[in-house]
Amino acid sequence: MTAVSDAPLLRIDTLNKTFGGFVALDNINVEIRKGERFGLIGPNGSGKTTLVNCISGALRPNKGAVLFAGEDITLLSANKRSHRGIARSFQIPRPFRSMTVLENLMVALDFAAHRHLLETEAHQRDAAMSVLTRIGLAPKALVSTATLTQVELRKMELARAMATGPKLLISDEAMAGLSTSEVDEVLDLLMSLGGEDIAIIMIEHIMQAVMRFSERVMCLDAGKIIAIGAPGEVMANPRVQEAYLGT
């Protein structure tokens, strides 16, 4: 490997985020490589979504820095981060409700960084359809998002995130509330995306999914990293077991 590919895609540097007196993130340091499949676990309220919000730009940290592809993006707005290649899905799906599935993706294509490659509306439509086909939502392209099921909404969110052409995709509990077969479906999808040099941070409570998916797992508890490493090691860590099982 060359030195260039060794440089981390994302670097979180002593990140702190407090809400009033509550410390949501406490000196978080982590690096994520290009194309890495990274699992993020931790009990409810441990700071997972806050960390995602700090990475995607929905929140500003109180201290510390977020570096993406070598650039300090700590103070950039979420839309600029999206142009640089950070995309996310939301824990509770947030579709553009008055639009069809296809139009949701067209928003991403209209404002994505590589827009100049998609000169005409027809090109855009093709690009959106190819993402939808891949995710298995093509038959629903012209359907209003208001009529989608939970699993379809989550897929739509992933499709919309993919349409921005990301280098880093953050999936915030995309599988919560889905049946086993649906979990496998979404997981396969995420695995296939990981094969394309897109780094993926997956927040998840479903352990089999995390174990199967992740190259590395990080466990947060009360805003601190309590374990990071190979999935097996992290699961075997007594502090992780304590945090989850409360023994």
Place this chain on the structure above:
Amino acid sequence: MQRSSILFWAGAVVFLAAVFFMTQFLRNEYPFFAGYVILQFVVLSVAWTILGGYAGYVNFGTNAFFGVGVYTAVLLVQAFAASLGVQILVAAVVGGLLGLGVGLLTLRMRGIFFSIATIALAIIIETTITNWRFVGGAAGIQLQRPPVMEPFDSYVKMLFFVQALLVVIAIVVARFIQNSRIGRGLHALRDDELAAECTGVPTLRLKLLACVISGALISAGGAPAAMYLQFANPDSAFNLNYSVSVLAMSLIGGTSHWIGPVLGAILLATTQQLLTVTISSEVNVLVLGIMLVLFVIAAPKGIIGLLSRSPKKGARA
């Protein structure tokens, strides 16, 4: 050019030609006097919809922008005896700047908080004008119309034609926004601002743009009112009725397409004009309120919601 575009531009030309011929061949001034008000409300409603409909930021300060248009015209007439064209242009610039300022100060607020801030704005500006002697203060100011320009034979007819031009400009701008990616971005941020931002939509910039354009058009639409009435006072120029009427017209027409506010304004302003003549000017406020309530209950998407069977058109119209 697409067929719908050709039809649109042909319609605009036919409309202006028809208005022009009316001014040349109709003797009676009254239709122009009443028609002016209807056209004015079309401009205001279409302009309002750009921010209030496309972006979903309900502006209750239409009267602030309208009054600023009126008083920009008054000031220019008093200070420089400026021509009508200059009055409208400068009013548009001032309205746009006001929109920018309001946007910078208030666009981080959502929903009802934004609306309240815009009401406050109207009160602040009205109070300022009320205490400004040069433009007439609280008592208002009489204005002398300059001689009418060829080929028009009366000032009201000329104003009618000018307001028709403003209608076309407002619709062209609204249509352009609606069909461009700006429109798609505004639409996205109306549905979900955070999701839009994370999908790459520069929400603050788009909202500011909508604020500037909407404000500029409302002020431009208000500017000729000074010469129309030959009188301006803060009470009438900043009347909250403008805000309420424009809101009702836009919502009754439907705010997802530029045709909505056009239909709403024509329907309501015409009704108001008829009621003012036949019953009284007070009743029209009552009718406005009743119609708004009926539409909110029975047709929340307005007239265009009733007209289009399918809930959502897939293509860009």
